Amino acid sequence: MAPGECAMERFVVEAGEVVAALARAAALGAPASAPALAARAGAGEALADEELAAILLSPHVSTEALLAIAAARRPVGGPHIETFSPERTG
Secondary structure, eight states: OOTTOOOOOOOOOOHHHHHHHHHHHHHHTSTTTHHHHHHHHHTTOOOOHHHHHHHHHOTTSOHHHHHHHHHHHSOTTSOOOOOOOOOOOO
16 A cells, blocks of 8 residues: 555445344334324424435325425535536647
């Protein structure tokens, strides 16, 4: 490795951790808590990763509700995409 370079860490998916997170998200997506999570998201509150997974996976939050949350969170004027194009000289 050349001076100043960094070794990139190997990406590893821990299957047990994914299964456990999915189970926690499923529990959060239960009928008692999913609508409250969706209401918090709709009000603009930032949700934790597992809370977001819960409302996306929960059968107790409708597709229409998810679309409304997404539309409410979208910035005014749509996305801002910036590109880079170096100037050509000569």
